[in-house]
Amino acid sequence: MKKKGAPMDGNQYAVHFIRDLKLERVPEAVVHQAKRCLLDLVGAGLAGAHVRGAGILLDFSSDQMKGRREATVIRGGQKRSSIAAALVNGFIVNALDIDDGYRKVKGHPGAAVFPAVLALSEKVSATGKAFLEALIVGYEIGIRAGEILHSHYGYYHGSGSWGAIASAAAGGKLLGLSEDEMKHALGIAEAFAPLVPEMRAVEYPSMAPKDGIPWGAMVGTSAALLARRGFTGIPSLLGDQNRNRDVFTLGKDFRILGIYFKPYPCCRWAHPALDGLLSIRKKAGLNHREIESIIVRTFSEAASLFSGPPTTLENAEYSLSYPLAVAAVFGEFSPNYLAEPYFRNRDVLRMMRKIAIKIDRRFQGQFPERCLSEVEVRTKQGKVYRSQVLTVRGDVDSPLTDEELEEKFRNVTEGILKEDQKRRFIRLVWHFEKHSVRDLIRFLR
Numbered sequence: 001m002k003k004k005g006a007p008m009d010g011n012q013y014a015v016h017f018i019r020d021l022k023l024e025r026v027p028e029a030v031v032h033q034a035k036r037c038l039l040d041l042v043g044a045g046l047a048g049a050h051v052r053g054a055g056i057l058l059d060f061s062s063d064q065m066k067g068r069r070e071a072t073v074i075r076g077g078q079k080r081s082s083i084a085a086a087l088v089n090g091f092i093v094n095a096l097d098i099d100d101g102y103r104k105v106k107g108h109p110g111a112a113v114f115p116a117v118l119a120l121s122e123k124v125s126a127t128g129k130a131f132l133e134a135l136i137v138g139y140e141i142g143i144r145a146g147e148i149l150h151s152h153y154g155y156y157h158g159s160g161s162w163g164a165i166a167s168a169a170a171g172g173k174l175l176g177l178s179e180d181e182m183k184h185a186l187g188i189a190e191a192f193a194p195l196v197p198e199m200r201a202v203e204y205p206s207m208a209p210k211d212g213i214p215w216g217a218m219v220g221t222s223a224a225l226l227a228r229r230g231f232t233g234i235p236s237l238l239g240d241q242n243r244n245r246d247v248f249t250l251g252k253d254f255r256i257l258g259i260y261f262k263p264y265p266c267c268r269w270a271h272p273a274l275d276g277l278l279s280i281r282k283k284a285g286l287n288h289r290e291i292e293s294i295i296v297r298t299f300s301e302a303a304s305l306f307s308g309p310p311t312t313l314e315n316a317e318y319s320l321s322y323p324l325a326v327a328a329v330f331g332e333f334s335p336n337y338l339a340e341p342y343f344r345n346r347d348v349l350r351m352m353r354k355i356a357i358k359i360d361r362r363f364q365g366q367f368p369e370r371c372l373s374e375v376e377v378r379t380k381q382g383k384v385y386r387s388q389v390l391t392v393r394g395d396v397d398s399p400l401t402d403e404e405l406e407e408k409f410r411n412v413t414e415g416i417l418k419e420d421q422k423r424r425f426i427r428l429v430w431h432f433e434k435h436s437v438r439d440l441i442r443f444l445r
């Protein structure tokens with residue numbers, strides 16, 4: 001028990017923030033950003049629901065994860081238990097790597113927390129207001145947990161490692177956990193979270209670990225449900241006095257405002273080079289047959305992305321050379337190109353062999369705060385075109401507007417939702433606090 005007059009520890013402060021947050025007391029800019037995140041996450045989920053890994057997990061959950069069918073799997077055609085739905089939706093929302101992120105934690109808060117919020121809000125028949133409150137809680141706790149966890153362990157972990165804590169916080173908010181139950185939920189989530197070696201995952205793109213997000217979402221959802229039953233856990237790292245200074249800014253400094261949104265369905269590290277190449281191609285009016293070589297100067301993490309011809313979705317999206325080759329040949333890079341026919345396209349494969357990637361010290365020192373690249377294109381006629389030094393679009397210093405996010409949603413849901421459904425869903429999101437989770441679920445079935 002805390003002695004009278006003793007300072008509040010980080011876990012207790014975080015628990016008070018989680019339990020006390022009310023939408024009407026949250027700045028309007030934060031509420032609006034949460035709605036932007038929701039729009040983007042649903043688009044990513046609808047676009048990613050068809051991938052092979054999602055189908056495997058859906059079948060696995062049916063065979064191995066029995067329970068009350070109370071939570072919707074996006075485009076799954078049937079409900080699953082809350083933890084099973086969190087697992088499958090965690091994979092789906094991050095499947096095309098087009099979901100949001102936060103620069104300092106080098107990961108995906110939205111995909112990490114949204115599956116837990118979706119599952120448990122449906123379980124308790126939550127209002128749109130309660131959904132948004134839980135979503136904001138998840139972002140704020142998750143980002144801070146990520147910063148602390150990376151510092152504590154000293155190497156780069158995938159989003160599921162701290163996303164589990166975010167999911168437990170958001171899930172606990174929806175379940176109305178007591179103060180003690182909430183503390184235990186955070187500790188359970190940290191104890192059972194996947195500690196994903198992210199750079200190995202980048203080197204060998206696969207369905208596992210997918211940034212650890214699916215298992216992190218399942219662990220966090222489980223943690224909230226277990227804590228409600230009386231299961232206990234360790235004090236979470238939010239109480240680490242050597243690293244948790246930012247925990248005490250909860251409710252004052254909303255980190256969700258620093259979220260970035262992605263215009264392309266591939267690793268964020270490839271985006272500035274894509275913008276540079278597409279800009280050169282458009283301004284110079286180049287046809288891919290005119291290109292002799294492409295040189296990309298970037299930071300080492302981007303250079304470490306998969307470089308061979310892709311054979312899987314994961315190879316393609318965790319690549320730098322494949323998106324660039326597609327952009328050079330077709331003048332764009334959208335989810336349509338994350339398909340096997342394009343992996344075998346002769347023009348794309350030929351273009352990949354023309355791409356050289358070089359590590360540049362100028363850019364290395366600024367990562368991860370900034371992702372910078374520069375592109376040089378040489379033509380067969382001897383002309384040389386160079387881009388500016390480019391950062392990524394969608395970041396705080398170069399944000400996507402509401403209109404651009406709406407257009408992204410329309411594009412990624414092409415062939416999935418009818419035009420009228422797209423319009424109605426966009427209207428729903430901007431006024432979601434006046435609706436219920438049932439209204440959201442109708443678009444996800």
